[in-house]
Amino acid sequence: xxxxxxxxxxxxxxxxxxxxxxxxxxxxxxxxxxxxxxxxxxxxxxxxxxxxxxxxxxxxxxxxxxxxxxxxxxxxxxxxxxxxxxxxxxxxxxxxxxxxxxxxxxxxxxxxxxxxxxxxxxxxxxxxxxxxxxxxxxxxxxxxxxxxxxxxxxxxxxxxxxxxxxxxxxxxxxxxxxxxxxxxxxxxxxxxxxxxxxxxxxxxxxxxxxxxxxxxxxxxxxxxxxxxxxxxxxxxxxxxxxxxxxxxxxxxxxxxxxxxxxxxxxxxxxxxxxxxxxxxxxxxxxxxxxxxxxxxxxxxxxxxx
Numbered sequence: 001x002x003x004x005x006x007x008x009x010x011x012x013x014x015x016x017x018x019x020x021x022x023x024x025x026x027x028x029x030x031x032x033x034x035x036x037x038x039x040x041x042x043x044x045x046x047x048x049x050x051x052x053x054x055x056x057x058x059x060x061x062x063x064x065x066x067x068x069x070x071x072x073x074x075x076x077x078x079x080x081x082x083x084x085x086x087x088x089x090x091x092x093x094x095x096x097x098x099x100x101x102x103x104x105x106x107x108x109x110x111x112x113x114x115x116x117x118x119x120x121x122x123x124x125x126x127x128x129x130x131x132x133x134x135x136x137x138x139x140x141x142x143x144x145x146x147x148x149x150x151x152x153x154x155x156x157x158x159x160x161x162x163x164x165x166x167x168x169x170x171x172x173x174x175x176x177x178x179x180x181x182x183x184x185x186x187x188x189x190x191x192x193x194x195x196x197x198x199x200x201x202x203x204x205x206x207x208x209x210x211x212x213x214x215x216x217x218x219x220x221x222x223x224x225x226x227x228x229x230x231x232x233x234x235x236x237x238x239x240x241x242x243x244x245x246x247x248x249x250x251x252x253x254x255x256x257x258x259x260x261x262x263x264x265x266x267x268x269x270x271x272x273x274x275x276x277x278x279x280x281x282x283x284x285x286x287x288x289x290x291x292x293x294x295x296x297x298x299x300x301x302x303x304x305x
Contacts, residue, residue, distance in 0.1 A: 013050055015043035016087070024076070024302075027083065028067030029129065031223040032253075033272045034076030034302055041083040045090075045102065045163075045189055048082070053161035055080065061159060062301060063187045065104060065131030069138065069225055074272045075303030084133050088189055093117055097197060098152065102190040103133030107140075110193075111207050120198030121150060123206040127214050129226050136188040138297070139178050143210060148173045155190035163189075176230050176297055219257040222265035228279060229262055229294040237294055238262035244289045246282055254278045276300060 018040050024033040042048035055061065060079025064070060088102035091113055099119070101110055107125035110132065114122035124145040128135055135147040136154060153167050164186070172179045180186065214220070229237035241247070241261035249256045253270030256278065257263040264278055283294050 015047045017041045024072040028070050030225050030266055032266055032270050033072030034074045036077045036081045038080040039083050040080055042087045049161045052159055065134045068130040069134055069298050071272055071275055071298055071300045073302035073304050075305045077302045085131055097195055099193045101132050103188050105132045114195055115200055115203035118197055118200045119195040120203050121195040123203055126207050127210050133188045138176050139173055150193040152192045152194040154188055156186040157189050159185045219259040219263050219265050224263050224265045225298050227262045227297055228264050230297050232292050240286050240290055240292055241282055244285050251278045
């Protein structure tokens with residue numbers, strides 16, 4: 001990838017870590033993909049604000065948490081990746097039933113924190129292999145619940161570094177879809193979640209049961225990005241894929257999981273091109289046989305080689 005000259009930042013005013021030409025395979029759950037021109041992991045929210053205040057208006061920016069819903073093409077990424085995981089990790093109670101969580105908090109940690117504070121309704125977060133920022137961006141959900149059902153308000157940073165609070169009414173929210181009604185480039189950095197009070201032991205048992213269910217039904221031992229396709233109305237993507245005989249289909253190191261047909265796993269040495277081609281082949285085969293168009297949940301970014 002022919003990178004442009006690096007953008008200059010004032011190191012004296014920043015406390016985070018900057019990496020250059022960093023392989024995104026280290027920061028995505030598929031363990032595949034090209035390099036990022038720059039990665040910035042802020043020290044905290046205030047540091048991220050200062051960083052954004054220095055970024056030129058034309059600098060491409062991409063916020064990434066655990067990279068569990070992301071495919072970076074082998075040609076890599078121009079601009080700067082904002083790495084939220086390990087940085088925006090504040091998690092606290094506000095009152096009796098409100099949790100404030102920052103964008104880098106993992107779903108499992110959020111679920112357990114809620115249970116330990118005698119709150120219920122957050123148990124499903126344990127089944128989402130990502131951080132809150134990504135969950136907010138796509139209205140992630142599982143086991144009949146969705147992220148934005150719990151949101152009272154969110155905290156965002158504009159790309160100029162302005163910190164704002166927004167309510168759910170300012171967004172178009174649907175199944176695996178969230179969009180700001182008045183379009184701006186903003187990044188979710190936190191949220192206030194309203195939950196019900198409940199029995200801490202019952203919540204812990206529910207978390208345990210959901211983790212066991214996830215382990216039994218999903219190929220967690222191999223690199224993957226969770227569910228690859230959205231479920232079509234009135235149907236399940238996994239059922240359609242399996243019905244087309246695609247379980248086990250392989251391109252290079254990418255394979256449709258034998259355990260769960262809506263997962264594509266990296267069985268070893270998969271390139272982003274292998275994974276993307278397999279996604280397209282599955283879509284084509286399912287539409288040809290069933291007439292149903294599958295739409296990916298995963299976000300595909302970057303340049304092809």
